[in-house]
Amino acid sequence: LKRRYLETSSSYIKEYLEGFMSREVCRECKGRRLRAESLAVTVGGMNIHEITSLSVSAALKYFEDLKLTPTQAVIARQILKEIKARLSFMISVGLEYLTLERRASTLSGGEAQRIRLATQIGSSLVGVLYILDEPTIGLHQRDNKRLLETLEHLRDIGNTLIIVEHDEQTLQEADYIVDLGPGAGVHGGEVIFAGTYKQILKSSASLTGRFLSGREKIEMRPVCRAVNGEKITIRGAAEHNLKEIDVSFPLGAFTVITGVSGSGKSTLLTDLLYPILANYLNHKRKGYIRRGEGRYSKIEGAEYIDKVINIDQSPIGRTPRSNPATYVGLFSPIRELFASLPESKARGYKPGRFSFNVKVGRCENCQGAGTIKIEMHFLPDVYITCDVCKGKRYNRETLDIRFKGKNIYEVLCMSVEEALGFFNRIPRVKRKLETLLSVGLSYIELGQSALTISGGEAQRVKLSLELSRQSTGKTLYILDEPTTGLHFADVKKLLEVLHLLVDNGNTIVLIEHNLDVIKQADHIIDLGPEGGERGGEVICSGTTEEIVRCKESYTGSFLK
Numbered sequence: 001l002k003r004r005y006l007e008t009s010s011s012y013i014k015e016y017l018e019g020f021m022s023r024e025v026c027r028e029c030k031g032r033r034l035r036a037e038s039l040a041v042t043v044g045g046m047n048i049h050e051i052t053s054l055s056v057s058a059a060l061k062y063f064e065d066l067k068l069t070p071t072q073a074v075i076a077r078q079i080l081k082e083i084k085a086r087l088s089f090m091i092s093v094g095l096e097y098l099t100l101e102r103r104a105s106t107l108s109g110g111e112a113q114r115i116r117l118a119t120q121i122g123s124s125l126v127g128v129l130y131i132l133d134e135p136t137i138g139l140h141q142r143d144n145k146r147l148l149e150t151l152e153h154l155r156d157i158g159n160t161l162i163i164v165e166h167d168e169q170t171l172q173e174a175d176y177i178v179d180l181g182p183g184a185g186v187h188g189g190e191v192i193f194a195g196t197y198k199q200i201l202k203s204s205a206s207l208t209g210r211f212l213s214g215r216e217k218i219e220m221r222p223v224c225r226a227v228n229g230e231k232i233t234i235r236g237a238a239e240h241n242l243k244e245i246d247v248s249f250p251l252g253a254f255t256v257i258t259g260v261s262g263s264g265k266s267t268l269l270t271d272l273l274y275p276i277l278a279n280y281l282n283h284k285r286k287g288y289i290r291r292g293e294g295r296y297s298k299i300e301g302a303e304y305i306d307k308v309i310n311i312d313q314s315p316i317g318r319t320p321r322s323n324p325a326t327y328v329g330l331f332s333p334i335r336e337l338f339a340s341l342p343e344s345k346a347r348g349y350k351p352g353r354f355s356f357n358v359k360v361g362r363c364e365n366c367q368g369a370g371t372i373k374i375e376m377h378f379l380p381d382v383y384i385t386c387d388v389c390k391g392k393r394y395n396r397e398t399l400d401i402r403f404k405g406k407n408i409y410e411v412l413c414m415s416v417e418e419a420l421g422f423f424n425r426i427p428r429v430k431r432k433l434e435t436l437l438s439v440g441l442s443y444i445e446l447g448q449s450a451l452t453i454s455g456g457e458a459q460r461v462k463l464s465l466e467l468s469r470q471s472t473g474k475t476l477y478i479l480d481e482p483t484t485g486l487h488f489a490d491v492k493k494l495l496e497v498l499h500l501l502v503d504n505g506n507t508i509v510l511i512e513h514n515l516d517v518i519k520q521a522d523h524i525i526d527l528g529p530e531g532g533e534r535g536g537e538v539i540c541s542g543t544t545e546e547i548v549r550c551k552e553s554y555t556g557s558f559l560k
Contacts, residue, residue, distance in 0.1 A: 015318070022292070044068075049101075055532040057096035060087040089118040092150045094143035097262025097531030110137030114147070121150060126158035136167045137484055140260040140513050141558045144169050166487055168212065172197055179206045185415045185443025211488035218492045218516040224543055225502070225522040227253045232301040232476070234276065239294025240267045241536035247525060248541075249273070251304055251476075254502050255509045256521040258547075258555040259539070262531025265511045266480060270310065272296055273509065274478050277308040305507070307475040311462045313455030313484070320369060320383075321357060322450035325412065328436065328465045330446065331355075333428040338408055344401050353398055354408045361398040363389035412447025419446055435464040438497050440490035456484035460494070467497065473505030483514045495520055515558060519544055526553045 005017045025031040032039060032049040039047045044066045054062060063084055068076060090096065093114040104112070113135055120130065135151070136144055148170060155161055155175075163170065171177060177200050179193040193199075193206040203209035210216040227250035238244045242264045249255055257265045271294040279293065280302045316327045325331040335351040338344060344353070353361040356368030366372055366386035370393040374382045385391040392399060392409040399407045404422065406414075414422060416436045423429040436444075439460040444453070453461070459482055466477065482498075483491050491514060498508050499520070512518060525541045529552060540550035547556040 052101040053099060055097055055099050056087055056090045057532065059100055060084060060091065063087070086118070086122055089121045090115070092121065092146055093118050094139055094147055094261055097535070099532075108138050110135070110139065113137075117150070121154065124157070129160045129162065130154065132161065132163045132165075134165055134167075134485060135163065136165065136170055138261060138481065138513070140258075140554065141169065141515070142554045143261050148173050166485070171200075171208075171212065177208075179203075179208045181207060183442075185417065187417075188443070207489055208487070216488075218488070218495065218520070220519055221499075225253050227523045230301060230304045232273075232277070232299070232304065234268075234272055234296050234299055236297025237268060237272055237294070238296065239271050240264065241533055242267055242272075242294075243536045244297075245536070245538050247538060249476075249507070249509055249525075250523050251301070251507045252502065252505055253507060253522040254498065254520065255507070255523045255525065256518050257509065257511045257525050257527065258513070258518055259527035259535070260529075260531050260554055263527040263529075263535035265527055267294065267536075268527070269478050269480065269509065269511060270312070274308060274310045277302055277305070277476065278310075281306070281308060305474050305476050306472055308478070309466060309475060310478045311459055311466065311482075312480055313459045315450055315455075316453060316458045316461050317450035320371070320449045320451055323412070323447045324416075324436065324441070324444055324450075324453070324461050325446040327450070327461055328432050328468060330429060330432045333426070334411060334423075334446075335408075337426060337429070338401055338403060341401060341403060347397075347401075349398075349401065354394075354401075356393040361394055363393055363395050365389065366393070368393050409447075413445055415443055415445055417442040432464075432468050435467040436461070438467065438493065439464045440486060440493050454485055456482070456486065459484070463497070467501070471501075471504050471506065476507040476509065477501065479508070479510040481511055481513070483512065483517055488516070491516055518555065518559065524555070526550070526555045528552075528554065 001017060001020060005014060005021075008014060008017075026033075029035070034049060039049060041047060043051070044062070046062070051059065051062065063080055066080070090098070095111060095114055095118070098107075098111070107115070113132065117132070117135065120128075132151075135147060139147060144167065151161055151163075152173070163174075165171065174197060177193070177195065177197060178191060179200065181188055181190060181192040182205075193203045193209060195203075197212075200206055200209040201213040207216070230251045231248045232251065233246060233248040235246045236244045237247060241262075247268065257269060259265050275293045276296070276299050280299065316322060316324065323331075325334065332351070335354040338354045339349055339351040349361075352358045356362045356370075358368075362368030363370075363386060365388035370386055370389065370391040371383040372386055374384060376382055389395070394407075394409055399409060401407060403411070406422070411419070411422075416433055420430065420433045420437060423433065436442075441457065441460055441464065444457065450458075459479065463479070463482070482494060486494065495517065498510075502508055502522075510517075518524060521544065523541065524544060524547050526539045526547055528535055528537065528539045539553050540547055540556070544559060547553055548559050550556045
């Protein structure tokens with residue numbers, strides 16, 4: 001197994017094999033990574049492992065309080081100045097809760113982007129054009145303010161910033177707004193509005209402006225669902241920064257976990273709730289690989305559900321061959337449809353003929369990829385369009401078969417919205433397309449490479465797959481910031497879908513910072529009070545009104 005793992009270059013195979021492995025702390029260094037000689041060197045009574053185990057904010061305090069002799073102070077002055085400046089930059093972009101030794105692979109996209117932003121602040125460059133894609137992802141409204149101040153500082157010293165963003169707070173601070181639309185995909189690509197924040201509020205053509213001005217809004221639910229019935233309770237949750245807390249999740253309800261960045265939200269859901277329930281429900285399955293659970297004392301109420309699904313933002317595939325149509329099970333009925341056409345039957349074509357992964361129907365020059373990979377050794381690989389099939393993936397004989405005037409390649413190039421009209425008389429295909437449309441993915445192409453699909457889009461593709469399945473009514477769905485990358489209008493659509501799942505007897509538990517989503521919750525669990533070691537406690541839990549009345553809750557102050 002180890003030999004296969006080391007030899008393979010396929011990330012898919014590596015991920016599969018990792019399911020049979022577990023991590024162990026090194027017996028020699030006890031997880032400290034360095035030799036005893038290196039760890040014997042201390043500064044201010046701490047070795048390098050102990051210092052890198054600190055959070056950014058704790059490390060800054062350590063270096064500020066460091067007592068040195070006059071000679072040491074002279075030697076260390078410039079080094080300490082650089083260290084403290086860099087730690088301050090990370091705090092200014094809302095990353096004070098990260099530990100210095102945190103693995104880069106465990107960072108979210110938003111955290112990684114803000115670390116790169118912190119390095120730019122430290123460089124003090126001027127005359128630079130910075131392009132940022134949703135820098136507020138994963139940030140609480142309280143932390144947003146600090147990030148915006150940092151961005152404004154970059155602008156004030158002589159730089160230009162262009163930001164893709166849906167956050168209302170960021171739009172209010174913008175000097176200039178360009179609104180694209182009117183729709184998505186083929187219905188978009190036009191400049192609907194360009195001007196200041198005050199001007200967009202008056203624009204009737206701009207959907208963004210209508211939401212910002214309150215002419216269109218996400219309506220509050222008149223009555224919350226009762227949450228006094230069955231519930232799942234985790235007792236003594238103590239993983240990472242959680243302080244042995246007891247947390248209850250009401251069943252048949254829409255629950256939102258809130259709190260400032262680093263307060264323990266992801267730990268509670270992805271390291272505790274999901275693996276605990278998955279292990280409980282699947283322990284009887286033959287060959288089931290047990291998931292690693294965080295530290296806790298007891299789980300209560302797990303018997304009330306029959307399925308738990310974690311709809312995360314990991315990719316729907318790790319190769320260019322993976323696409324939304326394959327993932328949601330749409331491609332199989334489409335291939336069967338093409339194979340059932342008279343001309344296909346006359347030629348003896350089976351559904352496999354219309355797969356770009358099968359030899360008989362694909363272009364053999366590119367093996368159905370549509371592109372040829374050129375390895376550059378010390379540079380990133382370059383992909384060029386196949387000169388035989390011209391990027392169409394299939395051989396000429398396969399492309400001769402047409403349904404309603406379109407061949408299989410042209411069908412894969414259709415957006416979800418186009419395909420819905422095209423297949424409106426094919427129930428199996430239509431139903432799956434409708435679920436993709438309902439989660440705000442009208443614009444993605446059926447054959448779009450999974451590598452070009454964002455984390456937020458991947459999460460919604462997974463959600464659409466769950467929607468297309470027969471509901472048992474006792475499923476618990478876990479989502480981490482499902483509104484990532486969504487416009488106000490798309491958030492409204494997504495909320496309708498999530499409420500539909502709950503109305504069918506299921507349970508939704510999600511992490512979210514979007515105030516419109518938080519206001520829709522039947523039950524809110526607010527963690528804090530801060531991030532990192534100063535977090536990990538339940539500040540308050542209950543309805544929106546109860547959170548607003550809680551003076552210690554940062555979330556409550558923004559909900560008013």
